[in-house]
Amino acid sequence: MALRVLFLGGTGIISSACAALAVERGLDLTVLNRGSTSAKRPLPDGVRTLTADARDPGALRTALGDEEFDVVVDFVAFTTEHVAADVETFRDRTGQYVFISSASAYQKPVGHLPITEATPLANPFWQYSRDKIACEELLGAAYRDTGFPAVVVRPSHTYDRTSPPVDGGWTIVDRMRRGRPVVVPGDGTSLWVLTHHTDFAKGFVPLLGEPAVTGGAVHITSDEVLTWDRIHRDLAAAAGVRDPQLVHVPSDVIARDDPRRGAGLLGDKAHSVVFDNTALKRLVPGFAATTTFAQGAREIVAHHDAHPELQVVDPDVDARQDALVERWG
Numbered sequence: 001m002a003l004r005v006l007f008l009g010g011t012g013i014i015s016s017a018c019a020a021l022a023v024e025r026g027l028d029l030t031v032l033n034r035g036s037t038s039a040k041r042p043l044p045d046g047v048r049t050l051t052a053d054a055r056d057p058g059a060l061r062t063a064l065g066d067e068e069f070d071v072v073v074d075f076v077a078f079t080t081e082h083v084a085a086d087v088e089t090f091r092d093r094t095g096q097y098v099f100i101s102s103a104s105a106y107q108k109p110v111g112h113l114p115i116t117e118a119t120p121l122a123n124p125f126w127q128y129s130r131d132k133i134a135c136e137e138l139l140g141a142a143y144r145d146t147g148f149p150a151v152v153v154r155p156s157h158t159y160d161r162t163s164p165p166v167d168g169g170w171t172i173v174d175r176m177r178r179g180r181p182v183v184v185p186g187d188g189t190s191l192w193v194l195t196h197h198t199d200f201a202k203g204f205v206p207l208l209g210e211p212a213v214t215g216g217a218v219h220i221t222s223d224e225v226l227t228w229d230r231i232h233r234d235l236a237a238a239a240g241v242r243d244p245q246l247v248h249v250p251s252d253v254i255a256r257d258d259p260r261r262g263a264g265l266l267g268d269k270a271h272s273v274v275f276d277n278t279a280l281k282r283l284v285p286g287f288a289a290t291t292t293f294a295q296g297a298r299e300i301v302a303h304h305d306a307h308p309e310l311q312v313v314d315p316d317v318d319a320r321q322d323a324l325v326e327r328w329g
Contacts, residue, residue: 002028003209004068006094008054008086009033009075013160014100014204016041017197018073021205023047032063033076040162057085064093071208073098078128083135087142096149096214098207101136103156103219103275104129104268114276117154117217126267136217143215152217153204156275157268159296160197161303162310164235167261167269168317170304175318176236181245181325185265188229188248191272195222196296199289203277206284213283221275222289228269231293238297247329258320 005022009015010031022029023046031043032050043049052063054076072094077083083099090097107120108129121136123129142148159165166172168182175182203220207213226234229246236244251270255262281287304310 002026003070004028005030005071005073005208006064006069007031007073007075008060008077009073010043010047011041012075013041013163013197014155014158014200015073015075016043017160017201018204019047020044021198021201022208025205027205027208030067030069032060041160055082055085057089060085060089064089068093070094071096071098073100073208075100077135079131080134080138083138087139087148091146091148094149096151096209097139098151098153099135099139101132101152101154101217102129103154103221103273104264105132105136105154106273108267108271110271110273113272114274115219116276117219117279123267126263128264129267149214151207151213151215153207154217154219155200156193156195156219156221156273158195158197158200159300161296161299164300165194166231166235167265168314168321170311171314171317171321172232173235173239173301173304174311174313175321176232176241176244177239179245180321181247181329182232183249183254183321183324183328184228184232184246185251185254185270186228186248188232188246189227190270191225191274192228192231192269193221193225193273193275194231194293194296195220195289196291196293199291202289203280203284203287206287210283218279218283219275219277220280221277222291223275223277224289224292225274226293234294234297235300237294238301245329247325249324249328253328254324257324 023044030048035051050063052059105121107122121133139150143150
């Protein structure tokens with residue numbers, strides 16, 4: 001019989017690719033979400049859908065009835081409240097529960113490279129990461145104390161064609177096309193890892209139902225290591241810009257200028273990262289991330305050029321870029 005899998009979420013950057021590959025590989029997939037984002041990333045044929053708010057335990061249980069699943073994956077849990085409710089809901093109705101955490105939970109500043117699953121979890125800069133750490137701790141206790149079959153998966157910076165993976169999104173590509181300078185954090189040489197969502201799915205889907213990973217944690221990333229200058233230059237090349245004007249601004253300055261984005265910068269993107277994917281490759285023999293960011297950048301630009309309605313310029317981002325360039329350019 002096909003593995004019976006439930007995704008909470010299913011149309012996000014990561015989950016949409018996982019849903020497509022799960023169906024392709026013959027899994028019996030049910031997706032439960034609020035049904036509000038399917039136009040952007042439509043679900044593949046063959047997926048059974050349930051409509052409910054996964055963060056409303058009563059609505060979730062009503063939608064599920066008395067169904068049981070071999071695997072439950074929560075792509076939209078961000079706090080211990082979310083995870084605690086999941087533990088209560090799925091304690092007796094799944095053989096494996098997969099929590100999507102984040103590689104940003106790894107120690108910042110990074111103590112050593114490459115990062116492995118044994119790297120400590122600590123992030124004093126970003127509440128999002130601290131919440132993910134707390135969720136992992138709750139699940140670890142549930143596994144040790146009651147045998148709850150928890151698995152932790154840590155994506156790093158994963159993207160798809162809808163999402164230029166730079167702070168400011170499409171506004172940055174638009175500025176480069178207009179010949180305007182764009183801000184790059186730090187000196188542009190810190191190391192970063194971007195993972196195409198289909199590559200993430202190739203590592204993720206084979207883990208579903210795999211008993212060797214239950215009770216543990218694994219990250220899934222590309223092995224390609226980039227600098228932030230290279231990321232911006234790859235986007236520029238894809239957009240037909242031969243010589244983009246890159247202005248380097250200290251990360252703490254950017255964070256003070258825009259605290260909303262600054263937490264993710266100081267808590268993640270400002271730090272060099274290189275990931276050791278040995279654990280994943282042991283669990284999924286033959287895994288390899290094959291989409292380079294140069295290829296991914298061309299996909300992003302082609303998709304946006306084919307859909308002009310997506311070419312949204314954020315006036316706040318544009319103005320902040322101009323102000324920082326004036327001070328630091």
